[in-house]
Amino acid sequence: MTTRARLTLDPAFRVAPVEPRLFGSFVEHMGRCVYTGIFEPGHPSAGPDGFREDVLELVRELGVTLVRYPGGNFVSNHRWEDGVGPAEHRPTTLDLAWRTVEDNSFGLNEFMAWTARAEVEPMMALNLGTRGVAEALELVEYATFPAGTRWSELRRSHGADKPHDIRLWCLGNELDGPWQMGHKTAREYGRLAAETARALKRFDPTLSLVACGSSNSSIATFGSWEAQVLEETYDLVDYISLHAYYDPSDGDADSFLASAADMEHMIRSIAATADHVAATLRSPRRLRLSFDEWNVWYQSRFGGESSLDWARHPRLIEDRYDVTDAVVVGSLLITLLRNADRVGIACQAQLANVIAPIMTEPGGPAWRQSVFHPFALTARHARGEVLRVEPESAAIETAKYGEVPSVWATATHDPASGAVTLFVVNRDRRAACDLDVVLPGGLQPVEHVELADEDPTAANSAAEPYRVVPRPGSGLRHQDRLATLTLPPTSWTMVRFAVKE
């Protein structure tokens, strides 16, 4: 069975410039993301700093631009001081979020050295769960003040002579969630975030601050949390955060493939909530959104934090991703780009081993999961301006989101070269789709790749790291201003068009 769809690419219809910070990731002290993920002293590929070079190479290939650190739930009971100074003097501590024994051999200064090697921007989260304004100020002074004060001199005595260039600070993590150490009501958190923001902006008005939004769209306080938090913080912060994980494990594959409908709903709802608060405060500012945790996560397979025994860097939520998961990840990236006028930051959670595009074995290899590929290709080829693209396609009926269009797409236009790149998914599991693409004049297709497989459950592993890779698309026909291609069932596709020589 084949369906038909049509879309038009027109550089006159722009959404916003492609923001490089949309291709962010997340490194939490959780499971094996840090230890034996990005950091493994003694690994054959690690240098004297303990950073795995094989992982660094994959991070650069993935095209990650920004990395949020050190959590996540971990940060809400974290003492940053435990992770700085001579490694032999650092304490062994208990991380209550993931019931993990933490030796603190990797901390702020190691992370900053790693970001330089990975060529990514750092985004730091502050502990506003069990700590407050004073400790946040001390950390920011330690990290970013040049010299001559108690905390900046302490940093220099730790070998970091120059201040770290950290522009982005998260005011806590998921404090709406009862699982969070130091969980708060919206008013309690809003007041604390406001006072922390006021102090940080007094310290350095150029810092960009992110207030915590909801942890997901099904939590009872979704929407009202943001409204109350922003009533306290609106003119003091630069972003409000959103988090969302999509779970394939309940067997409802049609709804899972339509997960972007929830992401779109979250973005629109929180943008509207922020605009409502701006209106009531008569504020001319338009707040941006930081979607700083998003991904596919087989969450219902995870027994929860209380099921965990105390351990050192245990294997936690090391989900193995298949082709369907990669198509969903591609559709979520499409959604972030489609909303580039509001979403200024996005972080796929997480980077290595923990629900991650990059997997490693301790002492062994590193490899790309299926979800690595749509991220890497989108990060590499989404350039210039995002175009408004509105496909006409068949509809799919889903239990969770009602009717959704089978084809979901975005495109970018690079004004410098005239190139246009289309990113599109076919969420139909049963039918291929013949897609007509109406193009601006003077373009020709130069690359057509897709992620699809006769077996949508195919996945990569240490033994079979290249089972799922992008493959050349076939059967693209092009004449004048019309290109026609076939999207296989459950597929992600990218087509690049360049100006004809």
Ligand code: AHR
């Ligand atoms: O990424 C895993 C966890 O998911 C993070 O620690 C938390 O912020 C979210 O609930």
